[in-house]
Amino acid sequence: MTMIKFEAKLLIIIYFFFLFPLLLWGNRVSGLYDPPVRxxxxxxxxxxxxxxxxxxxxxxxxxxxxxxxxxxxxxxxxxxxxxxxxxxxxxxxMPEGGIGVLWKENRESFSQKLGDYSIIPDxxxxxxxxxxxxxxxxxxxxxxxxxxxxxxxxxxxxxxxxxxxxxxxxxxxxxxxxxxxxxxxxxxxxxxxxxxxxxxxxxxxxxxxxxxxxxxxxxxxxxxxxxxxxFARVRTERTGLIEAVLSGQYYTTRALLEEGADPDIAVEGEPLLLMAARQNNWDIVFLLLQGGAEPAVVDGKGRMLLHYAALSGNRENVIRLVAMGMNKSYRDLEGRTAADLAEIYNNDFLIPLLKE
Structure with a gap:
């Protein structure tokens, strides 16, 4: 009686740990071989x-x-x-009969390849x-x-x-x-x-x-x-926009502006717009401008956006700002215009765009 119980338990163990998984695998493969449904x-x-x-x-x-x-x-x-x-x-x-006919003709090769990558049919x-x-x-x-x-x-x-x-x-x-x-x-x-x-x-x-x-x-x-x-979390509080701008997170900045964040935030008196310009994050600069930021702001050095565009050496940035009507003759605290900075930093090709 004891031997019969032992053999029964052994058969159960063999079934559940060896045969049953093989059956499941076989069913999966069988399902995998069916043609797509849609x-x-x-x-x-x-x-x-x-x-x-x-x-x-x-x-x-x-x-x-x-x-x-x-x-x-x-x-x-x-x-x-x-x-x-x-x-x-x-x-x-594609045969006249569509995917079903194509699948039937290539069932073995398709199934082999899908099985190689353990694809489970949907x-x-x-x-x-x-x-x-x-x-x-x-x-x-x-x-x-x-x-x-x-x-x-x-x-x-x-x-x-x-x-x-x-x-x-x-x-x-x-x-x-x-x-x-x-x-x-x-x-x-x-x-x-x-x-x-x-x-x-x-x-x-x-x-x-x-x-x-x-x-x-x-x-x-x-x-x-x-x-x-x-995902980068989108936050509507003031610090969320500051962090997004200063870390160069374009898409988070965009999402925050769409949700109503104020683009004219200042950090310790420095306009966020000009902080982005100083970091050379011009995609974010123009994003803030599109979001309603005041363009004619000045930082602690007395510089405006056009000054930093001259420093960037990027012709497209200068053209876009000039088209917006930025003041070319405005001087920073050292008395320098944007054209002066372009000359100092060997961006001479920008000077004709920056002269009145």
Whole structure:
């Protein structure tokens, strides 16, 4: 009797610790091999369809991208933590029967690749083209851009995710490089795909690139983000804006100004606007000006914004301030105009812009 009980216990142990996990694994693999359940086409002028497949527990997202112009489709596995492509298949011609037929024809190879990256199939994918909720928080994803002269393309771009409760963070940034032929002509966020495994999202953007005499090339860009960590808190109190400006936190500064923070704050008598200028944080200077900061302020040295623009050696800064009507003849406590400072600091190319 004792031996029977022992054998029964042994069988139970073997089942739960060895056979049962194998059965679960087998079921997971079986589910993984099924074709995707949905396809979505996001946004204006977007020739691509996004076909979600699933996520791993380590932040990898699997999906297919269908080019509706060429009728081809690729399988991709993307690392949403390090923002890099783990796998991208060769383009497949889309058969008349659609994804189901394509999957059936390539089931073994697709399943092998998805299994290599431990992708868990998502049978009820959560995605969309706009703002979204997760838990008890609201999120939005958007791009901030500045344009090249003549609006011939994007000079700089930042992809931002904003949490109503936690603040903002940057997911991706781009700066135009004149040494490269192609120009980023336009870009916008088309959608998102949420992970059911953890609080992680895949942001999907459409980029339009081209160069002089070249055809436009449209492509999707993917950027991952965790929804609970890495955010800069947005505070509306006075010290929040001071800290954001002095630490160079552009997006936190922007969010605080949007929520009503006073851009004319002074720190021990020094205007915050000029403190940002002294630190050469000109993006924040112009952000404060756009937020309503008084431009004609003076610091303890008797200097105005135009003095610090002359010191910065940045032609664009000077042009923008002169266009705003800044006083070129104003002298600091040492009797120097902005043009004088440009000459002293060997920024002679700015002098013609600073002379009356």
């Amino acid at each position: 396809s979505v086409r996001f946004g204006r002028g977007n020739p691509f369809s996004f076909i979600p497949i699933g996520w791993s527990e380590n932040g990898a997202s699997a999906f297919m991208v269908q080019d509706n112009v060429s009728s081809t489709v690729i399988l991709m596995i993307f690392d949403g933590i390090e923002d890099r492509v783990l796998f991208e298949s060769e383009p497949f011609d 049978r009820n994918p959560s995605y969309g083209p706009g703002d979204f909720s997760w838990g008890n928080d609201e999120y939005s994803i958007y791009e901030e851009t500045t344009m090249l002269a003549g609006n011939r393309g994007i000079a700089s771009l930042n992809l931002i995710i904003k949490s109503e409760k936690k603040g903002v963070k940057s997911l991706y940034s781009y700066t135009h490089n004149d040494t490269k032929g192609s120009v980023l002509l336009d870009s916008y966020v088309v959608g998102y795909y949420l992970s059911p495994q953890e609080r992680r999202i895949l942001a999907i953007s459409l980029d339009d690139r081209g160069g002089e005499g070249e055809d436009h090339k449209l492509s999707l860009r993917f950027n991952g983000a965790h929804l609970t960590i890495g």
